[in-house]
Amino acid sequence: MKYFVTLADQAEIDLAEADGFYLKISHDLRDRFWDDLNSTLMRLAENPLQFQERYQGNRIVFLETFPFGVHYFLNGKEIEVFRILHTKREF
Helix, strand or coil, X not given: CCCEEEECHHHHHHXXXXXXHHHHHCHHHHHHHHHHHHHHHHHHHHCHHHCCEEXXXXXXXXXXXXXXXXXXXXXXXXXXXXXXXXCCCCX
């Protein structure tokens, strides 16, 4: 069964911040970040249940190379990504 992924507004903001950060360093690094994110989202769309439920029905899948976690929940065939958070960032 194939699922489809949607991004909440806050996830879009998280991505814009990450994009700007990596772009300041190099275009190549930014492109590698997006490749890693896209391959993670494709894995997620194939089988979102393979990733552990963490809290209140929410799940997290981690990017392969970059230190980010994609936080999501399932709503039927929709995977709603509500945050994409850096795993080592201090607030």
